[in-house]
Amino acid sequence: MSDQTQSGTPSTATTVTVGQYLASRLVQLGAGHVFGLPGDFNLALLDEMVTVDGFHWEGTTNELNAAYAADGYARLRRGIGALVTTFGVGELSAINGVAGSFSEDVPVVQITGMPSTSARANGLHLHHTLIDGDYDHFFRAYREVTASATIVRAASATRDIDAALMTALRESKPVYLGIPADVAVAPVHAANLRNPLLAATSDAGELERFTEALAEAVAAHDRVTMLVGPQVHRASLEKVVRQIADHDGVYLASQNMAKAVLDESHRASLGTYMGAFTRVPEARAAVDDAELLVLAGTVMSDFLTGFFTQGFDEDAAIELGLTSARIADTTFYGVRLEDSLRALHRVLGRTPRAAVTPVGHPDAVAATAPVPGAALDQAHFWAAVQGWLQPGTTVIADAGTSFYGALDLVLPDESDLLGQPVWSAIGYTIPATLGACVAAPHRRSVLFVGDGAAQLTVQELATILHRGYTPVVFLLNNDGYTVERKIQSPAAVYQDITSWDWTLIPAAFGAADRVVTARATTQDELAAALTLARETVEKAVLIEVVLPKLDSPRLLTVLADAIAAAAARATQPEA
Structure with a gap:
């Protein structure tokens, strides 16, 4: 052509x-x-x-x-x-x-x-x-x-x-x-x-009616709390959300699929909300007991609500969806999320409010000094990663151990978290990392993926390496399907996978010269590998991290316990 x-x-x-x-x-x-x-x-x-x-x-x-x-x-x-x-x-x-x-x-x-x-x-x-x-x-x-x-x-x-x-x-x-x-x-x-295709627009009359009703609802409250979900990312509305968070009188929490929508250092940030599994009790209370709660682009699924342990009344909240908005019993059809959020930004600017006091900001978990020869565990690994991460990072974490370990991190400013907690298909992240690298080639990706997940899709690492992309890949080797072990039958044969020599994978892909590899079985080996990864910018880095078979991060432990309890109830014979 x-x-x-x-x-x-x-x-x-x-x-x-x-x-x-x-x-x-x-x-x-x-x-x-x-x-x-x-x-x-x-x-x-x-x-x-x-x-x-x-x-x-x-x-x-x-x-x-x-x-x-x-x-x-x-x-x-x-x-x-x-x-x-x-x-x-x-x-x-x-x-x-x-x-x-x-x-x-x-x-x-x-x-x-x-x-x-x-x-x-x-x-x-x-x-x-x-x-x-x-x-x-x-x-x-x-x-x-x-x-x-x-x-x-x-x-x-x-x-x-x-x-x-x-x-x-x-x-x-x-x-x-x-x-x-x-x-x-x-x-x-x-x-x-x-004539390029144009984005859909809101119904003008419905938007005007919604804005009037929104102004009336917001004016009656000194505090407005927002719970932001993944649909805000899909509509590319992070900037508007941050403008809303800058208003006095506003708190903002995110669902786990939208963890980085607002820098966690921001005064308005309540961090990640997951009902009973929210890390900081004060942050959970600020959502559950909010004067006025606005749900913006949320998805009310099990993993995003802490297995439906949210303490707020969804029907009493203002709900801003992708293609409609709701205040009390009135739904405004044809009001798109981009317009309802901008309307909220304008309305909040009309009435002065007192500045919020930062609530529930979790402290970054401090890593202890590595003990030479001491075996690694999940707690030490994620604490070490917390201190290693840099601002402006795209963190990509596979379903299970990796994702729920990453959720408890306090992400540096201007960072993203990419995961798939609703569909939760293991193996998603290696090819998704390819997509992320193609989409944002000048932004470094850091991938966390388990050994079982990696065995599904690891061949796409060859594409990543041969295209010259330079992510840091943490291959979490815990010898099988740890999430399923935590839920039921930890010693069952179906929880096992075959053992691979992960650091030789790039050589098998013909890309040994494009990547630096390391294997960490102890705390001091991990410290050395993290230093290597920080200093290596012209090549990809693959670090195999050997972890205990039955160990899991804090959040995954409590979630797995909840899943196991629900599964046990479901299999009980009826009285």
Whole structure:
């Protein structure tokens, strides 16, 4: 596509192919890096997409990893991520990752290269099908885990593509586009590309009514407490939240998926709220007993509420959602989160309030001096990491030991925490780290991942290293599935995994010269490894940290106990 500009918008072309049109739209939306694998049914599509200026192909080692990478990319970009797979075998490999994006409100575009329109119409018994003539099995499966699923037709291709992308933007959910091989190369008008897709806007009348009701509700209170959830990140509204926190009279707590939405050193910060598992009792009380509680982009799931131990009345709170807002019994439909938060910022500025007294700021756990030869445990490891982390870090932590250890850290200013506590798929983070590195290449990522989780997706570390990215990877080797051991049957054979020599993995990937490795089994070895990681900036760093099999961080211990108790109750025979 020779007359394409860097923005993905053609300057003079009157027609483009469907593949070029889709790639151009992705570039315009800031999603020009697309992950995936080639397959014979998507080659025609890929050949068109790669001709678009600003489009970058990011090949991954499998389709599940491509979905995770696109998810991590979208989270760091605060926008859309995209992947391309082939029909059947490829898209089914990716569906778990896309389902996770749906669960956690991440707008990922799953693009499937399909057999030709005529093959579908005739029900040919092609490879990658179920040999029953029905080509829509997998399309129907994706309808269950996406906000929209469309098989693109040449006659309506530009409308089909634009409608799907607008749905992803509007609802912050994944969408599915199936593109037959003949449709991928079909010509379509390019005129629409001269007008970039616009974000959805609020209903003006509803927004005015909401703002009036909000002003009345806020004016009656000297203190306003906000509980901020992950949807604030999806809408890229961190700046507005920080402006709200700067008002006198405001406290702000975050759910664990939004831990870093406000620097934890800020006077208004209450830290991370998880109901009964909130680290500082005063912080929990400030939320549960708030004069006026505002729920902003929250998700009220088990792991985010401390297994539903929140002490506040959700119905009595003001609720600001992605596409609607509620005050008392009145719901204001069509009021988007970006506008309701800005309205709150304006309303808070109208009435003076007394400054808040910092409440519940947890002290960073101080590391004790390493004892030469002393074995490591979880408490010493996380305390040592606390003192090592630097401002401006993207902390990425896999489900289980890693995530709940990281949650108890007091993150340095201007840091992010990337995890997946709702879907909680182990292995998510290594490919998500690839996505994060592609999205923010000048920001260093620090990954914490367990040995069991890493065995699912570690091959994507090869992609990270060969692309020249330099994350620090802490491989927590606790010899199996410690979370499950804590919940039930710790000695069961299914809790075990095979033992790998983790520090040799980069060499097996042909990337030994791109990474520095270390293995820490004692406190002094960990101290040396942390010093090495801080001093090594031009290469990636992989540190294997050997920890006790049954040891776990504080927060995971109490959560596992709660899960175990609930599981025991569920399996008791009825009286």
